[in-house]
Amino acid sequence: MRILLLAWNFPPKTGGLENVVYNFYSRLRNKHTFFTVTIHNAKISESTEHIYRCWFSIFPLYMVYALIKGAWLIKKENIEVIFSASGVTASVAVILGKVFKKKVITHVFGLDVIYPAKIYQWSVRKFLVKSDAVISICNFTKDELIKRGMRPDAVSVIRPGIDEAFLKSEFLKTSLREKYGFFNRPVLLSVCRLAKRKGLAEFIGNSLVQIVKEVPDIIYLIAGDNPKDSLAHREDVAARIKEVVDKNGLERNVKFFGKVDELTLRELYCLSDIFILPVIATPGDVEGFGLTFIEANACGCPAIGTRTGGIPEAIEDGKSGIIVNPGDYAGFTKAVIRLVCDHSEYEQLSLYAQKRARAQFDWDNIILKYDDLIKKMG
Structure with a gap:
């Protein structure tokens, strides 16, 4: 499968979210081909083939970059599935999915669902809940997403592993x-x-x-x-x-x-x-x-x-x-x-x-x- 991965949170950033995203990416690279759109300091020890970096670590600029680069990759690389590594990039993923008729999977953790800013909550209800499938890290986050309009049958709870x-x-x-x-x-x-x-x-x-x-x-x-x-x-x-x-x-x-x-x-x-x-x-x-x-x-x-x-x-x-x-x-x-x-x-x-x-x-x-x-x- 050829996957477009949109990942604002990616190593060398550290934290539980980054750990989960990197394990998902690194453990499935032998089965699927990833085209990753991330930020400029996203360095990993393995080959950086198919990793595209936005040179601005300012979130709005990254989102514009992800939208443009994502569209280019979908057309050029015959992308089959779009994977949003967290809720913060779901809006770009869903827009690309709708325009190019691709399936969208969004991974959610907690704060990326409940963050209280009005414009962000509008984005959750307008875009994130339109994902074809959502992976939630726990039942608490799943319930919060359902409250915001997500179809219960579209949410899978997959708890993270440890190294x-x-x-x-x-x-x-x-x-x-x-x-x-x-x-x-x-x-x-x-x-x-x-x-x-x-x-x-x-x-x-x-x-x-x-x-x-x-x-x-x-x-x-x-x-x-x-x-x-x-x-x-x-x-x-x-x-x-x-x-x-x-x-x-x-x-x-x-x-x-x-x-x-x-x-x-x-x-x-x-x-x-x-x-x-x-x-x-x-x-x-x-x-x-x-x-x-x-x-x-x-x-x-x-x-x-x-x-x-x-x-x-x-x-x-x-x-x-x-x-x-x-x-x-x-x-x-x-x-x-x-x-x-x-x-x-x-x-x-x-x-x-x-x-x-x-x-x-x-x-x-x-x-x-x-x-x-x-x-x-x-």
């Missing part, structure tokens, strides 16, 4: 603790782009200050940095987090790693005891799924998250981790202390979380669902 390296991580926790100097200290970990909705500053100011009173040696590791090239997130959340840490005298209990490479990321997952993502309910923003929960689980690290967006689909409450209500910092505090102190429950959650992640989130199996849908559209 093979996480499925086979076999680092020894003891040696990693020694390497990083944490030794016998209980370790919490968050891995994310530092968007406001992640709730890290609020967790530190409301929960961690209480946890430290009960578990003085606990240390909270934060891997990630402020989003760059984001259409929706421009706050300096990193500075806000550091301000809260300093205000509460928690310098000994919080360590920032910033953006980390894949090896360091796997080491952090493997040496940590509990993965946390205290996402808060933020109007106009949402956690679509939370792939980092699954990555942590695959390394034997149970998770604690909040009941918002697609997180309840990423965590099996009481089995692979614990879910609390957004803003319930007393509940979050209790959950952390409970897992730190109750070794029997911790071991049960750890074993189940790892088994589930490795059984249900292997890309080798998940990519077959993408392939089947593409073939149906051809």
Whole structure:
């Protein structure tokens, strides 16, 4: 199949969305021919054949470029299917599909459906819901799309996979603790782009200050940095987090790693005891799924998250981790202390979380669902 891939979000940009898009692209390249329209810094390690870059990383200019270049590619390369890598490029995909009578598949994640700007919501209802098929990362996003007029039978929920390296991580926790100097200290970990909705500053100011009173040696590791090239997130959340840490005298209990490479990321997952993502309910923003929960689980690290967006689909409450209500910092505090102190429950959650992640989130199996849908559209 010859596929036109419209991808504003593409490596070397980092994040859960970019990870999913690149895995889809790289794992199906041996079965289909992709003609990818992306932005100028979209470099990959493999051959860049059939990758067309807009030299302006300004979104409106990219959309114009995608429309013109996409039309040229459809006529020149005999494109059979148009694939919009996220909801933000769906308008161009649907216009091209209508003009050239091609099937359109759009992948949606969460924020690319609910982003509250009026003109964007008009675009969702005018174009995105006209896609011939939609792949949603979770049921939460599917429901939001149906509310906006999408036909339920046109939406398939395909949860993302995790990279093979996480499925086979076999680092020894003891040696990693020694390497990083944490030794016998209980370790919490968050891995994310530092968007406001992640709730890290609020967790530190409301929960961690209480946890430290009960578990003085606990240390909270934060891997990630402020989003760059984001259409929706421009706050300096990193500075806000550091301000809260300093205000509460928690310098000994919080360590920032910033953006980390894949090896360091796997080491952090493997040496940590509990993965946390205290996402808060933020109007106009949402956690679509939370792939980092699954990555942590695959390394034997149970998770604690909040009941918002697609997180309840990423965590099996009481089995692979614990879910609390957004803003319930007393509940979050209790959950952390409970897992730190109750070794029997911790071991049960750890074993189940790892088994589930490795059984249900292997890309080798998940990519077959993408392939089947593409073939149906051809």
